[in-house]
Amino acid sequence: MTDDLTSxxxxxxxxxxxxxxxxxxxLTRQCLARAEGVGRSLxxxxxxxxDTALAExxxxxxxxATGQRLGKLDGIPVALKDNIDVANxxxxxxxxxxxxxxxxxxxxxTRRLRDAGAVILGKLTMHEGALGxxxxxxxxxxxxxxxxxxHSPGGSSGGSGAAVAAGLCCAALGTDTxxxxxxxxxxxxxxxxxxxxxxxxxxxVVPLSHRLDHVGPLTRxxxxxxxxxxxxxxxxxxxxxxxRASPGDxxxxxxxxxxxxxxxxxxxxxxxxxxxxxxxxxxxxLCDAGARVETITLPAFxxxxxxxxxxxxxxxxxAFVHGTLYQQEPGRFSAAMRGYLDYGLRLSATRLLQADxxxxxxxxxxxxxxxxxxxxLSPTTPQAAPSFDTIPPDNAGTFCVLANVGGYPAISxxxxxxxxxxxxxxxxxxxxxxxxxxLSIAATVESLLGAGPRPNIAIG
Amino acid sequence: MTDDLTSxxxxxxxxxxxxxxxxxxxLTRQCLARAEGVGRSLxxxxxxxxDTALAExxxxxxxxATGQRLGKLDGIPVALKDNIDVANxxxxxxxxxxxxxxxxxxxxxTRRLRDAGAVILGKLTMHEGALGxxxxxxxxxxxxxxxxxxHSPGGSSGGSGAAVAAGLCCAALGTDTxxxxxxxxxxxxxxxxxxxxxxxxxxxVVPLSHRLDHVGPLTRxxxxxxxxxxxxxxxxxxxxxxxRASPGDxxxxxxxxxxxxxxxxxxxxxxxxxxxxxxxxxxxxLCDAGARVETITLPAFxxxxxxxxxxxxxxxxxAFVHGTLYQQEPGRFSAAMRGYLDYGLRLSATRLLQADxxxxxxxxxxxxxxxxxxxxLSPTTPQAAPSFDTIPPDNAGTFCVLANVGGYPAISxxxxxxxxxxxxxxxxxxxxxxxxxxLSIAATVESLLGAGPRPNIAIG
Numbered sequence: 001m002t003d004d005l006t007s008x009x010x011x012x013x014x015x016x017x018x019x020x021x022x023x024x025x026x027l028t029r030q031c032l033a034r035a036e037g038v039g040r041s042l043x044x045x046x047x048x049x050x051d052t053a054l055a056e057x058x059x060x061x062x063x064x065a066t067g068q069r070l071g072k073l074d075g076i077p078v079a080l081k082d083n084i085d086v087a088n089x090x091x092x093x094x095x096x097x098x099x100x101x102x103x104x105x106x107x108x109x110t111r112r113l114r115d116a117g118a119v120i121l122g123k124l125t126m127h128e129g130a131l132g133x134x135x136x137x138x139x140x141x142x143x144x145x146x147x148x149x150x151h152s153p154g155g156s157s158g159g160s161g162a163a164v165a166a167g168l169c170c171a172a173l174g175t176d177t178x179x180x181x182x183x184x185x186x187x188x189x190x191x192x193x194x195x196x197x198x199x200x201x202x203x204x205v206v207p208l209s210h211r212l213d214h215v216g217p218l219t220r221x222x223x224x225x226x227x228x229x230x231x232x233x234x235x236x237x238x239x240x241x242x243x244r245a246s247p248g249d250x251x252x253x254x255x256x257x258x259x260x261x262x263x264x265x266x267x268x269x270x271x272x273x274x275x276x277x278x279x280x281x282x283x284x285x286l287c288d289a290g291a292r293v294e295t296i297t298l299p300a301f302x303x304x305x306x307x308x309x310x311x312x313x314x315x316x317x318x319a320f321v322h323g324t325l326y327q328q329e330p331g332r333f334s335a336a337m338r339g340y341l342d343y344g345l346r347l348s349a350t351r352l353l354q355a356d357x358x359x360x361x362x363x364x365x366x367x368x369x370x371x372x373x374x375x376x377l378s379p380t381t382p383q384a385a386p387s388f389d390t391i392p393p394d395n396a397g398t399f400c401v402l403a404n405v406g407g408y409p410a411i412s413x414x415x416x417x418x419x420x421x422x423x424x425x426x427x428x429x430x431x432x433x434x435x436x437x438x439l440s441i442a443a444t445v446e447s448l449l450g451a452g453p454r455p456n457i458a459i460g
Numbered sequence: 461m462t463d464d465l466t467s468x469x470x471x472x473x474x475x476x477x478x479x480x481x482x483x484x485x486x487l488t489r490q491c492l493a494r495a496e497g498v499g500r501s502l503x504x505x506x507x508x509x510x511d512t513a514l515a516e517x518x519x520x521x522x523x524x525a526t527g528q529r530l531g532k533l534d535g536i537p538v539a540l541k542d543n544i545d546v547a548n549x550x551x552x553x554x555x556x557x558x559x560x561x562x563x564x565x566x567x568x569x570t571r572r573l574r575d576a577g578a579v580i581l582g583k584l585t586m587h588e589g590a591l592g593x594x595x596x597x598x599x600x601x602x603x604x605x606x607x608x609x610x611h612s613p614g615g616s617s618g619g620s621g622a623a624v625a626a627g628l629c630c631a632a633l634g635t636d637t638x639x640x641x642x643x644x645x646x647x648x649x650x651x652x653x654x655x656x657x658x659x660x661x662x663x664x665v666v667p668l669s670h671r672l673d674h675v676g677p678l679t680r681x682x683x684x685x686x687x688x689x690x691x692x693x694x695x696x697x698x699x700x701x702x703x704r705a706s707p708g709d710x711x712x713x714x715x716x717x718x719x720x721x722x723x724x725x726x727x728x729x730x731x732x733x734x735x736x737x738x739x740x741x742x743x744x745x746l747c748d749a750g751a752r753v754e755t756i757t758l759p760a761f762x763x764x765x766x767x768x769x770x771x772x773x774x775x776x777x778x779a780f781v782h783g784t785l786y787q788q789e790p791g792r793f794s795a796a797m798r799g800y801l802d803y804g805l806r807l808s809a810t811r812l813l814q815a816d817x818x819x820x821x822x823x824x825x826x827x828x829x830x831x832x833x834x835x836x837l838s839p840t841t842p843q844a845a846p847s848f849d850t851i852p853p854d855n856a857g858t859f860c861v862l863a864n865v866g867g868y869p870a871i872s873x874x875x876x877x878x879x880x881x882x883x884x885x886x887x888x889x890x891x892x893x894x895x896x897x898x899l900s901i902a903a904t905v906e907s908l909l910g911a912g913p914r915p916n917i918a919i920g
Contacts, residue, residue, distance in 0.1 A: 210816075210817070210820065237827075237828030238828070239824070240820045240821050240823065240824025240825075240827075241820070241824070242824075242827075244827070316809040316810065316813060317813060319809070319810050320809075320810045320813040320814065320817075323810060344809065344810065345808075345810060346808075347808065347809035347810075348805075348806075348807065348808060348809060349776040349779070349780075349804065349807035349808060349809050349811065349812040350776065350779050350780045350783060350804065350805060350807075351809065352809040352812060352813075353776060353777060353780040353812075354780065356670075357670070357780075360670065360700045360701070361700050363700065364699070364700025364701070364702075365700075367697075367700075367702075367704070368697030368698070
């Protein structure tokens with residue numbers, strides 16, 4: 001019972017741990033072996049912590065031996081994007097020139113994982129500064145897509161997506177400012193959840209945009225994402241963005257009568273044909289199962305304007321957060337990042353407010369419609385994972401950003417593959433603070449569309 | 461039964477209208493007579509609408525005659541600050557050079573008042589652009605405090621405060637971005653409510669700051685403010701700032717056990733001795749009635765920094781909203797206003813974000829404390845109404861702005877007078893979306909401290 005543990009869901013692994021059919025230490029060793037094998041060729045980890053991870057696993061096994069497991073995450077190996085603080089481990093935020101900081105304290109989410117007994121394997125690669133979607137990092141190298149070497153795993157949480165898909169960990173945390181959890185989930189064929197704004201603390205996470213940042217889990221199933229959400233969500237009095245909110249109640253929804261909105265506004269974006277086809281087929285299967293699709297046109301939502309507005313906001317906030325470091329140590333930043341920071345530093349307040357207004361009006365238009373449907377569906381990304389040899393798409397986040405702008409919970413689920421074997425993602429968006437309902441709908445959709453694909457990679 | 465109607469509460473007037481002991485037309489004629497008498501010497505109205513008001517009053521009387529009154533506001537004369545659209549009536553926003561616009565549609569709040577049968581008397585004076593607290597308007601003249609000619613009624617909703625205090629109308633609407641409803645309520649000895657953010661639509665109201673603007677009523681009693689809130693609150697799908705929120709439930713609170721927070725952070729501000737004394741006496745009376753006062757120090761709240769940060773935000777947003785008009789027609793703006801707009805137009809995005817962060821951290825610090833108390837109390841303003849002969853105070857809003865920043869409902873109630881006869885205001889702040897609870901606590905406090913003073917002015 002020690003083969004191929006890394007392909008199992010957390011729910012299944014937890015049952016095996018409960019029954020003492022496996023040990024957390026063996027599971028952790030398998031993850032570490034993969035991280036040092038295939039994980040090295042994929043370039044997933046910036047920092048691997050084998051010694052502390054094994055000690056944590058042994059502690060979990062000791063609890064298990066006395067019937068005192070702390071919950072379903074106890075003894076489960078997880079890894080964190082390298083903008084999330086782990087005490088005494090460097091945080092790079094994907095920058096060059098050495099650690100951005102070596103924090104003395106865990107981020108709140110790290111602390112919550114530890115309190116649930118999770119084993120912290122280490123810190124994962126990310127797009128430089130979390131400001132981009134390819135994880136082609138000039139300081140830490142490219143991270144490769146487990147489905148195709150030389151293709152992007154997405155970003156900015158690219159290491160998180162690749163590590164979960166490749167079985168280096170059972171779950172990973174990422175951050176999502178304009179799709180940075182969902183894009184790698186889509187391109188790597190895993191599940192990625194951006195929760196409701198303010199539901200999961202961002203304290204101890206390097207900010208990109210206080211207005212748009214969210215921490216979220218990447219997992220292999222919707223049920224696993226629910227386990228993570230239940231551990232991570234909760235009011236944090238030390239995080240100004242944290243809200244005293246609840247993720248709502250789970251439902252056991254039948255798809256019968258589920259009201260699905262599809263926005264015509266996205267027609268302005270160029271979408272790969274195979275993505276369009278996979279989405280149409282998914283909708284057809286949902287309708288066969290009894291869902292109703294309503295086509296909606298929002299009066300004040302231009303996806304191109306909104307993603308550009310988000311980018312303006314993010315560049316301004318990045319300049320606010322990192323401007324001093326940039327002026328002191330410009331060598332830590334690539335030419336591209338310096339360009340973004342220069343733009344943000346030069347930006348006028350009125351131009352930022354204009355961008356904010358575009359975002360607020362789009363969110364307001366969608367807010368006005370939520371009584372007409374239960375969830376909004378789209379592809380997660382207009383394209384499957386692109387090759388590093390092509391110009392990176394500028395619209396990878398186009399379907400994603402509205403959920404950041406409006407604070408809505410949103411999830412990416414696998415919905416099949418391209419003919420040449422790259423995953424395609426389906427995005428489901430729900431109203432604010434209906435995270436658990438979204439997750440139960442996602443679990444039903446997942447069982448209809450089938451679980452995520454597994455990459456054909458050698459076991460490390 | 462037609463004498464002195466203008467001193468009665470809306471609740472009492474509504475009973476008289478119900479019983480057909482008075483007519484809305486007679487009540488409206490009294491208000492119009494006062495508006496054209498003492499109102500003219502106070503300079504309260506920019507536009508008075510006697511013909512339409514009398515027609516609306518007669519329509520209310522016709523409904524009353526057939527037992528079809530629309531509710532307690534039916535036939536009640538109200539007036540609106542001149543940044544709130546009334547169809548076909550000029551909106552000046554306190555600017556010079558002719559109307560800013562002559563709207564074809566009512567603002568949502570105007571429409572809601574009409575739907576409740578209220579009689580719209582006209583449009584009230586305000587501080588230029590709603591950006592100031594004295595209502596010493598260079599284009600439309602000074603509005604005087606009904607308690608002392610030559611003293612400010614407060615602002616920016618100065619006409620609203622003065623008109624309610626002087627009995628020119630039974631209630632008025634104002635707007636509050638950093639205290640602009642509560643400051644005139646305090647200085648004019650009336651009740652002023654800033655509701656929870658997003659609870660009352662701001663559609664059709666000239667924006668000053670989308671982030672901080674609120675519409676709120678000025679009335680003679682807390683019960684009247686409740687009547688207004690119940691008519692005004694509600695989701696507006698065409699207002700991006702509007703939330704699907706509820707003002708919560710009213711309670712019938714005893715003061716026994718009420719947990720009152722008083723912030724030590726305000727000690728950095730200079731407060732007039734008579735205001736300090738009145739506040740201490742009010743607290744003592746509340747404690748005698750069973751309330752408990754807890755002294756709180758918020759770790760991340762410097763009132764001076766926060767009000768300056770709000771001012772930065774407001775100047776930036778004013779420049780965003782009015783910058784084009786300013787560049788086209790600078791003569792519409794005073795030198796002071798041009799200075800604010802120039803500052804806003806020059807401001808960098810990072811400087812605005814720095815101001816926002818100061819606000820967010822202050823609100824976050826208070827959010828973290830709300831479980832320790834029911835309401836937060838302070839004076840509404842550090843001073844009673846200043847003379848126009850003195851330099852305007854720069855800290856009039858210091859106790860007020862935190863409620864704008866955090867979105868909390870906040871009310872100003874009269875708490876006695878200075879020895880030379882000027883009103884003093886008490887502010888009560890409650891958690892987000894507890895507006896009705898705040899109002900029922902305010903009604904109890906009002907009955908303990910006594911109703912507002914009446915100015916000693918000739919009946920017009």
